[in-house]
Amino acid sequence: AGAASERPARRAAPAMAAQSEALSALSNLGYGPGEAAGAVAEAAGTHEGADTATLIRAALRLLAPKG
Known part of the structure; x- marks a missing residue:
């Protein structure tokens, strides 16, 4: 049971890392935390x-x- 319960976490970890890195990149480009987080969350849901x-x-x- 232990190995099976770890599988979703292993798959989620790279996705969470990618979201965190994308959020950091947008922040470095000057986007505010709220707008960057919203865009990354929407992008992650779509992709x-x-x-x-x-x-x-x-x-x-x-x-x-x-426009």
């Missing part, structure tokens, strides 16, 4: 299991001015 670069690109598309 499940995505790597850091994919999340950053997707979040930047969401943050880009519309």
Whole structure:
């Protein structure tokens, strides 16, 4: 039972790391914590299991001015 319960956590860890790194990158680009977190969360929901670069690109598309 122990090994089976660890599997979801192992899969979640890289995804959480990618989200954290994407959030840091957006913050370094000057986006506020709230808007960056919202964009990364939305990008992560749309691109499940995505790597850091994919999340950053997707979040930047969401943050880009519309119109």
